[in-house]
Amino acid sequence: MRPRSTILTEQELEIMKIVWRLEEVTVRDVYEAMLERRKVAYTTVMTMMNILEQKKYLKKSQNDRAYVYRRARPQRQVIKGMVREFVDRVFNGSAEPLLVHLVEDRRLSAKDLEDLTRMMGKNS
Amino acid sequence: MRPRSTILTEQELEIMKIVWRLEEVTVRDVYEAMLERRKVAYTTVMTMMNILEQKKYLKKSQNDRAYVYRRARPQRQVIKGMVREFVDRVFNGSAEPLLVHLVEDRRLSAKDLEDLTRMMGKNS
DNA sequence: TTCTTCGTACTAATTTATTAGTATGAGACC
DNA sequence: GGTCTCATACTAATAAATTAGTACGAAGAA
DSSP: OOOOOSSOOHHHHHHHHHHHHHSSBOHHHHHHHHHTTSOOOHHHHHHHHHHHHHTTSEEEEEOSSSEEEEESSOHHHHHHHHHHHHHHHHHTTOOHHHHHHHHHTTSSOHHHHHHHHHHHHHHO | OOOOOSSOOHHHHHHHHHHHHHSSBOHHHHHHHHHTTSOOOHHHHHHHHHHHHHTTSEEEEEOSSSEEEEESSOHHHHHHHHHHHHHHHHHTTOOHHHHHHHHHTTSSOHHHHHHHHHHHHHHO
8 A cells, every 4th residue: 555645735734834823723723724715624624634643743632622733843844854855856856956947937036145145154 | 526736746747857858759768768767557657648748748749650749848837837836835935935945955055056146147 | 461569549446635524422501 | 411512533425646457450570
């Protein structure tokens, strides 16, 4: 049996973004946050959060009536993993072509690059 | 019925990479290129290429015995679309945090940034 | 011409991703 | 206690993604 992919799917990411923002959530919290964007069933959200727990993106603890969910790993680590996977898959691991695309697409300005260069200078 | 997503899935991208490299291919060409990486059935490759044709990533022309497939759009355009979709989905459209991750992950060196900054200077 | 090879069209099986319904139980409220 | 609310566990339905098999025809070989 093919294992369920460990990376975040689109819907799962949607939920994680909410968890990252609110930090400590019940299923209902996430459900209500999602309703602001689109129609979804409460149990759908619960199913997804269970999967996220299995995938070790969330951990739950019994609180009062409902479970309270928190992130199981730092957000930065998860995002970094997604970036890594994307760069590997699309650009075979080299980030430079990605950067070129970002610039061409005017997603990055000259100022962004300057700022970053300066930041690197400080850290290294 | 949910429409088939127009973006490239992982397996579809694998095939497109081969098409981009070889430029003009039969199903057999792609099949053999894929076999070097993993076991796959000829008909599987054909099915995927048919889907890619439906999705307008490939176009085919009758040649001799077998169809010859070529890309239907420029590679750059497709990749750019993937980058855009990724930045939108993960970073809500802002590329700068992505850049920070790339640098932190040592995917980008100071030299890469310098090169790019210089390149931008020329173009703008 | 008969057989083998190879290409396509058509069909379908499997798994993940996505969505949600039903059963059930605990606690709040009257 | 009886009823209502709400939370979870369990089950399942559907679609897309992935993989591949079967039927069949055309072309080349013998």
